[in-house]
Amino acid sequence: MNTILRYILLSLVLTTGMLAPAFSQKFLALERYGKAKNIRIPIGTVITYQLRDGQGWYTSEIVDLNFKDSLVIFPKIAMPLKNIVALRYDQNWAKGIGNSLRLFGLSWSAIALVGTLTDKNPTTNYEWGDAILTGSTYATGFLLPRIFKYRIVEFGKRKRLRIMDTRPSER
Numbered sequence: 001m002n003t004i005l006r007y008i009l010l011s012l013v014l015t016t017g018m019l020a021p022a023f024s025q026k027f028l029a030l031e032r033y034g035k036a037k038n039i040r041i042p043i044g045t046v047i048t049y050q051l052r053d054g055q056g057w058y059t060s061e062i063v064d065l066n067f068k069d070s071l072v073i074f075p076k077i078a079m080p081l082k083n084i085v086a087l088r089y090d091q092n093w094a095k096g097i098g099n100s101l102r103l104f105g106l107s108w109s110a111i112a113l114v115g116t117l118t119d120k121n122p123t124t125n126y127e128w129g130d131a132i133l134t135g136s137t138y139a140t141g142f143l144l145p146r147i148f149k150y151r152i153v154e155f156g157k158r159k160r161l162r163i164m165d166t167r168p169s170e171r
Contacts, residue, residue: 067164
């Protein structure tokens with residue numbers, strides 16, 4: 001029994017050593033000054049980027065990365081990494097909070113209206129305060145995702161984009 005366990009452990013050590021290249025990665029690393037953890041952008045990710053000429057934003061999928069020549073390869077073009085000066089991300093939190101605010105405003109008005117119709121008390125009515133609260137929360141929920149639609153990360157002194165290749169070097 002002891003020899004079988006040794007053979008199993010030996011085979012595991014040998015196969016994991018041979019499979020190490022399969023676990024390697026190539027990715028873009030967004031490095032931020034003062035932060036130990038980088039943001040990884042793997043191959044296959046669709047990014048929105050701005051070039052050095054600044055004529056607009058381009059959206060494309062990363063097909064491959066060339067570490068040696070520092071190229072980001074998109075489906076139709078290979079772009080030098082130094083030409084990319086900014087990335088743009090969608091702000092998903094604003095969309096979620098905006099939907100919640102709109103739903104809250106409509107729910108407040110619906111509950112106030114149902115309470116007015118069903119409590120059989122002639123002194124309680126749907127008031128202007130209910131309408132103002134409904135309108136203001138609905139308007140805020142409508143405008144919030146439009147104001148905070150994108151987050152733009154510009155590269156410069158405190159942020160930079162690098163190509164990382166974690167494959168073992170050939171000897």
